[in-house]
Amino acid sequence: MQALAPDAAASLIWTASDIALIVDHQGVVEDVSTSVNGLPHDVPGGWVGRPWVDVVTPESRTKVESLLSETGNPQWRHVNHPLGQGGDFPVMYRAMPVGEQGRVLALGRDLRSVAKLQQRLVDAQHAVERDYLRLRNVEARYRLLFERATDAILIVDASDLRVLEANPMALELLGQPSRRLVGQVLGVGLPDRVVRELDALLDRVRSSGRGEDQRLRVTTPRRLDVVVSASLFTQDERTMILVRMRPLQAGGVEGARELALSQLVQGLPDGFVVTSPDGRVLMANKAFVELAQMTREEHLIGESIERWLGRPGVDLNVMLAALRQQGTLRLFNTVVHGELGVDADVEISAVTAPEAEPPCVAFNIRHVGRRLGQEETTTKGMPRSVEQLTQLVGRMPLRDLVRESTDLIEQLCIEAALQLTQGNRASAAEMLGLSRQSLYVKLRRYGMAEAGADSAAR
Numbered sequence: 359m360q361a362l363a364p365d366a367a368a369s370l371i372w373t374a375s376d377i378a379l380i381v382d383h384q385g386v387v388e389d390v391s392t393s394v395n396g397l398p399h400d401v402p403g404g405w406v407g408r409p410w411v412d413v414v415t416p417e418s419r420t421k422v423e424s425l426l427s428e429t430g431n432p433q434w435r436h437v438n439h440p441l442g443q444g445g446d447f448p449v450m451y452r453a454m455p456v457g458e459q460g461r462v463l464a465l466g467r468d469l470r471s472v473a474k475l476q477q478r479l480v481d482a483q484h485a486v487e488r489d490y491l492r493l494r495n496v497e498a499r500y501r502l503l504f505e506r507a508t509d510a511i512l513i514v515d516a517s518d519l520r521v522l523e524a525n526p527m528a529l530e531l532l533g534q535p536s537r538r539l540v541g542q543v544l545g546v547g548l549p550d551r552v553v554r555e556l557d558a559l560l561d562r563v564r565s566s567g568r569g570e571d572q573r574l575r576v577t578t579p580r581r582l583d584v585v586v587s588a589s590l591f592t593q594d595e596r597t598m599i600l601v602r603m604r605p606l607q608a609g610g611v612e613g614a615r616e617l618a619l620s621q622l623v624q625g626l627p628d629g630f631v632v633t634s635p636d637g638r639v640l641m642a643n644k645a646f647v648e649l650a651q652m653t654r655e656e657h658l659i660g661e662s663i664e665r666w667l668g669r670p671g672v673d674l675n676v677m678l679a680a681l682r683q684q685g686t687l688r689l690f691n692t693v694v695h696g697e698l699g700v701d702a703d704v705e706i707s708a709v710t711a712p713e714a715e716p717p718c719v720a721f722n723i724r725h726v727g728r729r730l731g732q733e734e735t736t737t738k739g740m741p742r743s744v745e746q747l748t749q750l751v752g753r754m755p756l757r758d759l760v761r762e763s764t765d766l767i768e769q770l771c772i773e774a775a776l777q778l779t780q781g782n783r784a785s786a787a788e789m790l791g792l793s794r795q796s797l798y799v800k801l802r803r804y805g806m807a808e809a810g811a812d813s814a815a816r
């Protein structure tokens with residue numbers, strides 16, 4: 359192959375590279391050729407006569423040494439040259455030996471345009487990360503406001519009116535758990551009248567595109583009047599409706615207090631029931647639902663509380679008569695019959711609210727079975743007074759009551775005879791007109807075998 363003339367070789371090198379260096383065997387730059395514009399006057403002209411490693415940045419010196427030492431299969435390496443204003447001039451070099459005196463020809467490509475693209479990519483990535491962090495903060499603030507809002511807020515799909523999101527106040531107001539409310543059509547479980555009014559409101563908002571308010575009574579058990587506000591908005595090319603339910607009283611504050619009070623009532627350890635003046639259940643908390651051995655509060659609504667009381671036709675009439683006369687009732691003893699056959703001894707206190715809308719009666723029902731059990735253990739299962747005996751009325755048949763009263767009188771007489779004879783069982787038996795053996799049987803029966811001492815036996 360015919361060798362290129364020096365001028366032709368130089369022209370080819372100038373055309374194929376942005377910068378070319380001739381470096382001698384000691385690593386000193388002998389000549390520089392460049393087609394790069396916009397560089398300081400001493401770059402690269404000031405490199406001639408200086409070692410190549412002295413005109414690059416410190417982290418690029420090992421790369422220059424590698425370029426000078428490579429003899430076969432040379433590699434491209436990224437080298438940075440320092441500029442006067444504190445910046446760098448990035449060049450991609452590839453070196454090859456030329457001639458017989460150890461000279462090296464280094465061909466370089468200007469990487470400033472690539473570096474600018476890389477910097478723009480890094481800046482764009484940082485901007486995306488900042489936007490993502492800002493969106494996360496906005497979402498966190500939105501979620502906090504959504505969860506803590508005192509108004510009931512629901513996000514509804516405008517196409518099929520299905521609930522997409524509901525805050526805790528909406529779940530409390532509508533009386534439904536999240537798994538039942540979210541994903542269902544708005545209004546499921548509410549009275550037909552409320553559903554028709556909600557549908558009419560949302561249809562008007564969808565057709566007009568303007569927000570609208572309407573007053574309606576949401577829940578029949580609580581009879582809570584609210585203002586329902588609905589407005590359209592678009593997100594991800596999807597039209598949705600923001601539904602807000604605000605209790606009327608005092609701009610929503612009183613309604614929020616009412617819902618908080620409802621939560622407290624539901625958490626009471628004692629049973630709490632609100633009925634109509636004739637005893638029909640309007641509301642019952644979880645404790646009474648458990649006493650009645652029912653699964654849900656809805657199963658009690660509309661039923662007479664008399665269904666679960668110990669003496670049908672008696673207890674409820676007595677309590678309602680006392681409430682009509684006095685307005686309050688304290689510590690009425692009775693039994694709650696569970697649906698599964700388990701009874702519970704209870705004390706009932708009640709108050710009537712005839713001026714409320716609607717008029718209602720509130721019953722506080724306290725389970726006293728454990729306390730009564732302790733008292734019975736203390737008294738060996740036997741009533742100790744006429745008052746305790748009368749408390750058994752309604753808890754057992756009259757035949758059993760007569761037997762209990764006979765046992766009570768018999769026990770009291772035996773105790774009196776033992777006290778009069780100072781524990782002499784023989785004298786006590788004679789006083790009672792019993793044989794000693796019969797007295798011993800009765801003492802064991804009443805748990806009095808250890809009472810007193812048989813002085814005659816001594």
